[in-house]
Amino acid sequence: MVTLQVERVSKLYGGFVALQEVELELGCGVYGLLGPNGAGKTTLMRVMTDLLAPSRGRVLCNGRDIHAMGADYRDLLGYLPQDFGVYPNFTAEGFLCYIARLKGLGRAAARQKTAELLELVGLSDRRKRRLGGFSGGERQRVGIAQALLNEPQVLILDEPTAGLDPQERIRFRGLLNRLGKDRLVLLSTHIVSDVESAADQVILLRRGQVIGQGTPTELLRQLEGKVWNVPVTAQEQEALAARYPCSNVSRVDGVTYMRLIADAPPTGRAEGVPANLEDLSLYHFGQTDR
Numbered sequence: 100m101v102t103l104q105v106e107r108v109s110k111l112y113g114g115f116v117a118l119q120e121v122e123l124e125l126g127c128g129v130y131g132l133l134g135p136n137g138a139g140k141t142t143l144m145r146v147m148t149d150l151l152a153p154s155r156g157r158v159l160c161n162g163r164d165i166h167a168m169g170a171d172y173r174d175l176l177g178y179l180p181q182d183f184g185v186y187p188n189f190t191a192e193g194f195l196c197y198i199a200r201l202k203g204l205g206r207a208a209a210r211q212k213t214a215e216l217l218e219l220v221g222l223s224d225r226r227k228r229r230l231g232g233f234s235g236g237e238r239q240r241v242g243i244a245q246a247l248l249n250e251p252q253v254l255i256l257d258e259p260t261a262g263l264d265p266q267e268r269i270r271f272r273g274l275l276n277r278l279g280k281d282r283l284v285l286l287s288t289h290i291v292s293d294v295e296s297a298a299d300q301v302i303l304l305r306r307g308q309v310i311g312q313g314t315p316t317e318l319l320r321q322l323e324g325k326v327w328n329v330p331v332t333a334q335e336q337e338a339l340a341a342r343y344p345c346s347n348v349s350r351v352d353g354v355t356y357m358r359l360i361a362d363a364p365p366t367g368r369a370e371g372v373p374a375n376l377e378d379l380s381l382y383h384f385g386q387t388d389r
């Protein structure tokens with residue numbers, strides 16, 4: 100089983116602290132790195148791929164410093180960068196074969212691996228089509244396939260769901276579940292629903308610091324007894340919004356409900372409800388997807 104340990108990693112860009120004393124221990128499974136824009140997710144992932152040197156601290160894979168491991172680490176690693184670009188004139192099959200050859204696979208092995216991965220990401224029927232005509236979701240799937248060419252034990256995906264439509268997101272979650280069974284998968288996102296159903300563990304990153312790590316259930320325990328569904332009148336709505344963080348407003352049978360985070364019931368009609376990750380994101384980051 101593979102493990103990754105991030106040991107007191109800090110990263111400074113000039114005087115700006117992008118990561119501060121980050122400590123993490125990861126094993127097999129799917130980890131969702133959740134944080135608002137600018138929290139330091141890409142920086143942390145680049146440090147964990149050994150593409151970026153930390154200012155302080157180090158990352159260990161199975162107990163060995165990844166920088167000292169060099170090519171040995173890259174053999175274990177698959178990476179989908181945030182700005183994954185494709186060559187529009189390549190077919191899906193041609194592109195993957197090309198990357199496979201660059202990664203050192205022989206011609207026959209490259210073909211076989213390409214066919215296998217196109218099947219895994221559900222693109223076999225589109226293998227002869229040019230990438231230039233692919234949708235955002237199809238392109239991301241090609242990106243994931245290229246990251247899997249060397250059968251990595253560590254798979255790092257930076258914002259893999261960017262630009263996916265709802266259908267593609269669901270499909271992507273299924274793929275992640277399969278991939279996380281026997282390897283370490285770390286994906287970053289600022290979209291709460293991405294980690295809600297796909298991640299075994301969630302890592303919360305805010306202003307370069309890890310402010311929480313655990314299963315969604317463990318993290319949600321912090322909010323027990325603090326989330327309220329409150330029926331409101333038009334007059335109440337503004338005053339309550341100014342006073343409490345609001346993770347949702349809904350309308351049912353002509354009544355408006357606000358979902359509020361507060362230590363005590365905000366009004367006499369407030370009903371306590373179980374917290375979800377959307378509430379947690381609002382609580383920690385002051386923002387939701389909505």
Ligand SMILES: Nc1ncnc2c1ncn2[C@@H]1O[C@H](COP(=O)(O)OP(=O)(O)OP(=O)(O)O)[C@@H](O)[C@H]1O
Pocket residue numbers: 112115117134135136137138139140141142143289
């Ligand atoms: N090369 C750089 N030089 C200076 N500052 C940088 C550099 N790269 C990133 N930063 C800053 O460091 C902070 C963290 O950036 P990073 O890209 O890691 O965040 P992120 O959580 O991935 O955000 P996003 O979701 O927007 O990609 C940001 O404030 C960013 O402006």
